[in-house]
Structures are given as structure tokens and as C-alpha cells.
Amino acid sequence: MSRMQLYRRNGWGSALIEAQLAHYGLEAESIEIADLFLDATARRELMRISPAGQIPVLILPDGRVMSESAAITLYLAEMTGRDDLVPEPTATERPRFLRWLIFLVAQVYPCFTFGDDPSRFLSDPTAQKELGEATSERLKELWTAVEGAVRRPHFLGERFSALDIYLAVMINWKPGPEWFQQHTPKIWSIARATAAREDLAPVFQRNFG
Ligand SMILES: N[C@@H](CCC(=O)N[C@@H](CS)C(=O)NCC(=O)O)C(=O)O
Known part of the structure; x- marks a missing residue:
């Protein structure tokens, strides 16, 4: 194969x-x-x-x-056939997991699609700047909402999941690690702990140095 x-x-x-x-x-x-x-x-x-x-x-x-x-x-x-990153359908954590997984890809991720290079979508330089700024602001609002939703020591509480991996990757992007550290301390500490896990550290080292 x-x-x-x-x-x-x-x-x-x-x-x-x-x-x-x-x-x-x-x-x-x-x-x-x-x-x-x-x-x-x-x-x-x-x-x-x-x-x-x-x-x-x-x-x-x-x-x-x-x-x-x-x-x-x-x-x-x-x-x-494993449930260590994705809670199984009968798990109590399953609805929260699905809700926030989709929130991250359907709400947070598009801010990058449209904000990273607004000139792909708008020809007017002023409008481009506005879209860049608006998506940056929107990102901050969305991450503040996520900060209110995460539990400890992992996103779902006691249970580690793929949501922790999303946090550990996404804190490297806009609005940037310093912003997360200052404004979303729970996200920041979950992300740091996740990136330091023995099984994941080489991946995070390779991607984010
Ligand atoms: N909804 C997609 C979003 C993927 C995405 O936006 N990837 C970025 C890199 S982090 C990309 O390829 N961007 C290039 C582009 O949008 O042209 C997913 O969750 O996989």
C-alpha cells in the first residue's frame, strides 16, 4: 500500500x-x-x-x-478507530468539541483567507486596508470568545483533543504570540503545553522554530 x-x-x-x-x-x-x-x-x-x-x-x-x-x-x-483526539459520539465532550472545531475553521480561519491579502478581493487600496484592519479586529473578538470557552488544563477540560492542537498552531498567527500571551492567557498556556508534548514537539519545532 x-x-x-x-x-x-x-x-x-x-x-x-x-x-x-x-x-x-x-x-x-x-x-x-x-x-x-x-x-x-x-x-x-x-x-x-x-x-x-x-x-x-x-x-x-x-x-x-x-x-x-x-x-x-x-x-x-x-x-x-481512536478517540484520543476526537471525543467519541457518545462522549459528553462531543458537542463542545464539534462546536468549537467548526468555529475555528468556519469563523476564525476565514479572517486569514480575506485578511492576509485583501488585494485578491478588492482593487481599492483604501478598501484593502479597511478589510485588513477589520479582519484583524474580528480575529481579536473571536479569540476573546474562545478564551471564554476554554477550560483547563485542556480546551475540553481534563481531556486532551485536537482542539488543543488547533490552539497551539493558531497562536503563532495574527494577532501574534504576544497578543495571545497578554489577552488570552488560558489559550496561551494550553497552546504552550501542547506544543511541548513529547509526541508533538518535533512538529512544532519544525514549523515554528
Ligand atoms: N478551511 C481550510 C482553511 C485552510 C487555509 O486557509 N490554509 C491557508 C494556509 S494556513 C492557505 O492555504 N492559504 C492560502 C490561500 O488562502 O490562498 C482548512 O481548515 O483547512
């Missing part, structure tokens, strides 16, 4: 899946991707398998393509 392949780039959302693969002890061949904001050809190529032109993309051993980190997260748990 051939190996899985992960389309990746250091510091990008592929780290979400790299960390989960490392946790499960699964191997995937790395396909390195150019900076999709700078390289239009790489973006067009990627759009053949990832309709939004985004990573992560995971190719399964039989060639089936998966994009969307939340879908991959749920699928890896099903594929491995």
Missing part, C-alpha cells in the same frame, strides 16, 4: 495535520508547497485538488483527496 501524502509548508495550516499524524504515529510523505500568496502557478496547480487553493491537503493511500482540516481531523480519528 502506498503512503499518504501531505501537502505542507512550514508554519501554515498543514501543521494541524502533521501534529495529528505524529500523535497517531502515522507517516505521510511531505509535498512542499510554495508560498501560495506569491506563486500564482503553485496556487493554480493546487486548485486541481484543493478547490480553494489552500493547504492542508492529505492524499490517502488509495489516491483519494482530502482537504479541509476539520474534515481531515474527523476522518483520521475514524480511520484509526
